[in-house]
Structures are given as structure tokens and as C-alpha cells.
Amino acid sequence: MRDAVSSHRPASPASAAWSPFRHKLFTVLWIGTVVSNIGTWMQNAAAGWLMTSLSPAPLDVALVQAASTLPMFLFALPAGALADIVDRRRLLIAMQVAAAGLSVLFAVALMLGLGSAKGLLAFIFLSGAAAVLAAPAWQAIVPQLVPRELLSPAVALNSVGFNISRAIGPALAGLSIAALGIASPFWMNGALTLIAIATLVWWRPKPAADAMPPELFGSAVRAGLRFARYNRHLRATLVHAAGFFPFACVYWALLPLVAREQISGGPELYGILLGAIGVGAVAGASLLPMVKARLGADGVLTAATLVTALSVLLFAVAREPLMALLACVLAGAAWIAAIATLNVSAQLALPAWVRGRGLAVFASVQFAGLALGSILWGQVAQSFGLSAAHAIAALALVAVLPMLRRWRLQTGSGLDLTPSLHWPTPVLAQEVEADRGPVMVTIEYMVAPAERDGFLTAIAKLAQERRRDGAYEWALYEDAAHAGTFVETFRVDSWLEHMRQHHRVTNADRVIQDAVQRFHADGTPLVRHLIAAQRSDKP
Secondary structure (H helix, E strand, O other): OOOOOOOOOOOOHHHHOOHHHHOHHHHHHHHHHHHHHHHHHHHHHHHHHHHHHHOOOHHHHHHHHHHHHHHHHHHHHHHHHHHHHOOHHHHHHHHHHHHHHHHHHHHHHHHOOOOOHHHHHHHHHHHHHHHHHHHHHHHHOHHHHOOHHHHHHHHHHHHHHHHHHHHHHHHHHHHHHHHHOOOHHHHHHHHHHHHHHHHHHHOOOOOOOOOOOOOOHHHHHHHHHHHHHHOHHHHHHHHHHHHHHHHHOHHHHHHHHHHHHHOOOOHHHHHHHHHHHHHHHHHHHHHHHHHHHHHHHHHHHHHHHHHHHHHHHHHHHOOOHHHHHHHHHHHHHHHHHHHHHHHHHHHHOOOHHHHHHHHHHHHHHHHHHHHHHHHHHHHHHHHHOHHHHHHHHHHHHHHHHHHHOOOOOOOOOOOOOOEOOOOOOOOOOOOOOOOOOOEEEEEEEEEOHHHHHHHHHHHHHHHHHHHHOOOOEEEEEEOOOOOOEEEEEEEEOOHHHHHHHHHHOEHHHHHHHHHHHOOEOOOOOEEEEEEOOOOOOOO
């Protein structure tokens, strides 16, 4: 029987948004994550409100947001390396257990009357560290749960689930604080995290078919940074993230004070406002496929930035709950449009071998913007007032748009990142130890003088690919005695690292290589593998 999806006409944008739910693995893990995130949002809302009681200064309240996002900036890349070199399922289970334990311990401390502003910030930082160690792994498993063509709606649905929990969790937190006390959301978060743990224990992913041994932690981190530096598609996503999050985070950082001081509300109102952001996000996710079909990825991000600026202006003038609720709904819809578009762009720019690290670099930029922006807007609000801080942030969001116009987001069109495996296995005169190195690879080209400039243009693109896949040095030399003879060289740390290059080359990379080799005059270029010489221990 034909697959149910392939036997029908292409789905409309509205129905395609929910297509990933046809896959059981995605659905079960999605439900477990949503339930767990409800507890997380209860805890976050309670932490923000608790700080307004412990220390109501705007900077201290904004530090709650900074403390929750700073770990992502500090630990995201190591977390991404772990996601690529260890069992992701076991890593996720371990981090969920740690998060549940921290929530329970802090709840006990509150019940014993040991709560303080510094203790709250320390708890938020540690909880954020547990979350960051899990975040790249959570994002990197999505392609294991759905087919590639459903990756974009799957990422959007993960954001929908996140925002459903955002709509429910804060409202439950406000009710539970009023009824059971400030410690109750922390207890509930610990209990609900067990749901996510149970779904991860139930999941049994198929082991990846990889003939290469896992990378060492240090080299994995370096490879991730090198890939991000030389991947122009990922760089475009990072530039957009750096232009959006530091300014858009202003309402996240200052919302507790808007609810308490500007509108004179209590914890119930704060929970309702956070819930309204979640409602707006769910509505925005439902409309996102249709909007993206009309505007494209770059148009969606521009629209989301403008709507965010409008919502931030509404926060600046809000003195009644209704105005603040409208601002929250608009902010939530714009937030999910921006973050889903950026996340998909990052996902589509990354091959499987470096997906965790690439997403970690994206998360580092995102959360560095959130952390630094929260501190900045807290200081601005403390010096000039809440309304001024929101108004300045809104103007900055609009002003940054022209600067980002030339950086195009990735849509996956024409970019095949599956391994090509077209490099031939090197012919060796003797066995080479895996850790022996460094290794220098040379490729000799014979190019007609009339095609010299075209060859140099084409090989400049190939240089980026060599560095992305593991080369720490690349150069091109021209033979002074024989016109048209060029020698390309690149170096890698070890023979094993060069073997990894063989597995990392994608079909998109092959297109670049073929474009270069078309300039070679006859046959195929001459390739040599040179290994650093060393004395033999044998007589």
C-alpha cells in the first residue's frame, strides 16, 4: 500500500503545518516536551514574580532573564559538541533528571524560608545550564523523527508546543502561587519533568550507521567553530539573530514590572500576560506556513521584526490590562515567526555530522543577545523608566532592518547536504596510524591561460568547503616555471581527521568541486597525501 502522504495531492499550507503529527515518534516526544515545558514555564513565571518581592529594582528583575539565558551563551558550543559525539537520548535523560532535582531542591529551600535574590539567580543559572546542555540535542533529533520535507513544519510545531506551554504554564503558576504559595510551581515543575523523562526512556532510536570513531571533545568543538566560520548560509542566520534578539527581548526582561508597577496588577495578571504571549504564538504558528508561502523566509523575518516593534511600543504606553494583552498577543505571534524562521534556516544549512554544534552556535548568538539585551534594558529602565526603555528598543528594531537586507536566509532550495561519498579511498604504500599527522593534501591542476580568472573564482568557493569540513589551513600556489600549473594544498590534524573529511563531503560540496575540476585540462587532477615524517622505532 502506498504511503498515505504520497498518495494524496500536495497538502495546503494550513494542513501541512500539522503533518508531522502523522509520525508517532514525533507526536509522543512532542507531547512529553509540552507537558515538561508547562512546568518550566510555571517555574519561570514564579521566579520572575518572586524577584519582584525579593528585590523590585528593574535591573535585578531583568537579571532573572539574564541568568536564565547566560548559560546558553557560555555552554552552548560544548553542549553542541556533546550532542554530536555522545548518545543524544542518554544526554537528554540525564539533563532532565538534573533539572527535576534542582527544582525540588529549590522548592524545599523556599519552604524552609531560605529564599534570597542571590540564591534565586544562582538557581536560575544552574537550571539554565541543565537546559542548555539538552537544547542542541533536542533540536538535533528532529530530523530523526520526521522526513526532511516535514522538517520546517516540525520545527514550527516544536515552537507551537513551546508556546502552548507558555500559554498554560504562567496562568497555572499565578493560580498556584495564590492558592498554594510561591514554592508550588517549583514542586510542579519537578513532577512534570518526569513526563519528558518517561517519553525519552520509551524512545528507542536506531543507531546511526557511522564507520568513524567518535570525535574527541576538544577537536569536536574546534570543528564546530570552524564550520560556523566558513559556512556563509549559517553566518547569514547568525547575523539576523544578532540583529533581532537583543532588542526584542526587552518585553521578556521587563514584563514582571509592567504587570506590577505600570498596570498595578498581581501574579494572576502576570501569568495571564505570559499566557497571552503563548496564545499569540500558537496563532502565529498556525498562520506561518501561509505567510511564508507569500513572503518567503526573509519577508517573514522582516514582518516579524516590525510587528515586534509595534508590540514593544504598545508595552511602552500600556496602563490598562487590555492594551498589555494586545501587545502580548502581537509579541507572541511575531516571536514564533522569527524564531521558527531562523531555526529552520540554521537547520537547513547544517549537514548531519555537525548539526548539534551548528545549532549550538546559533543558540549562543540568540541567548547572548537575550542575556546582554536583558541587562541593557534593565539598566535603561532603571535610569529612564519602563516606557522609555520599550520605546528605544522599538526604534532600534526598525533601525536595524536595512543593515540586514543583504544577508539572505537559507530555505533549503538546491542545497543537498547528504554525504556524497565520492572521494576515492587513498592508495597507501603502508598502513598509517589514525592519530598520525598533520596531513597535507595537494591537488595539482593544469589550467588553460584564458581560463585562469574563472578557475581562481571557482576555487575560492572550494576553499570555504575545505575549511568547513576540517582543514585548518588552505593555500593555492602557481608554478612560476610552468604557466597554468596550480597546486592546491590543505592541512588537517591527523589521518583520522582526513578520513572524516571523506565522510563529511556533501552533494552540495561535490557541485563546487566539479565546477573547479572542469577547468583541469586533461583527466583528473593529481592528488597526493603527505604525512609529517617521523623516525621509525623499528631497526
